[in-house]
Amino acid sequence: MSQPDTRQRLLDAAERLFAAEGFHNTSVRAVTSEAQANLAAVKYHFGSKEALLEAVFERRLVPLNQLRRERLEAVRAAARQHGGRPVTTDVLRAFIEPTLAFRDHGPGAEAFVRLVGRAIAEPDDTIRKIFMQLVNPLFILLYDTLGEALPELSATERFWRLHFAIGSLSHAMCLAGHFQILPTGVTSLPDATALTAMMLNFLTAGMEAPCA
Amino acid sequence: MSQPDTRQRLLDAAERLFAAEGFHNTSVRAVTSEAQANLAAVKYHFGSKEALLEAVFERRLVPLNQLRRERLEAVRAAARQHGGRPVTTDVLRAFIEPTLAFRDHGPGAEAFVRLVGRAIAEPDDTIRKIFMQLVNPLFILLYDTLGEALPELSATERFWRLHFAIGSLSHAMCLAGHFQILPTGVTSLPDATALTAMMLNFLTAGMEAPCA
């Protein structure tokens, strides 16, 4: 029997199922069945289905957020050191590169990326707040750092351009490995590095566009 | 009693609740209760809960799609008439302007915009296919028209840049009237016209960015 850590197996199964079927469309029984655990194990290890979702988010989002924060702070520090502004594309890269590269962080990570990509648009207030509580401080840091890179941009413009970028990113996260029919001419799917390069190229141009 | 059209009241209630709480988190009883109709009315008028969702999509998406298609075809025709390419920002505007302006199309339209913004990232295959079946032909037309505006762009680049744009748009649609805390300096929220202008400015720059 592979029963080393029931808690871990529950997190793995919940991560996969919540990403593939959605939170409300996934039953606790489906999770415990896939994890080869007893139905009551969710209550024992986490307390409730919602607390399980919170644990799924926290397990991967806490280290990912720390990495993204470090990269953003590094860009800020480097700019301050040579007395200039941070470069827009560096700021965006500090946030986006670790995010898209995360899908290669072992099995389940790809499902997690899809789960996170959807969480920001989650209708259920309780669920969205669980997620936002974890990522909002980072969004604020990104917003502030973009303000240092683009001081001529008004707060309103910067706010909405950041949301446009977040939309592009989260949509691309949802598409990870979840592919529809491709148009003729689009042969293969890009890896995380190539996708990051394309997205940075696109979003940097949008961020730096002169105001109309 | 306001009982002119039970079918219409069911669509209105379902539209609002599906957008606010999500499809799987909304019960048929909640819909019929808000519509002041009998529980069995959903089965009688639509057949099932899923068929009700499909009707919610179709009621507004069919005319909206027709408008977007006309606007896209008009841009194509105008370009062909004077023997040149369509302009990128005109192509994007033809699709985006009617989409964002739709939230002012009477009561319930704002909720519908949010519902559509989320539908593209819907985990449930059945639901996403109901939606995709309605919008995919338009996405293909948009993809082709962008190819006429930007013939130097590779199919892969164009494909992903379109997805980045769709991500920005759908995220902005989800945010409509559903606002979180605003950062200092961001005072008021833009109307559909102002938001369209900002988004077009952003996405046009991204679309026309030189390849790295």
Next chain:
DNA sequence: TCATAAATCAAACGTTTGTTTTAATAGGAA
């Protein structure tokens, strides 16, 4: 070895789910 805690288990809790059935009510045409 024994006691204590941690973990797992089967089973049932009461509710809620989407759906269905059957009867009652309305409204217009003959």
Next chain:
DNA sequence: TTCCTATTAAAACAAACGTTTGATTTATGA
């Protein structure tokens, strides 16, 4: 009126839901 169809209504369906209980097993440390 009378008949027929369209619509509404109340009630129940079986199934699935998240949660909880209490007993049992497993592991740990004295």
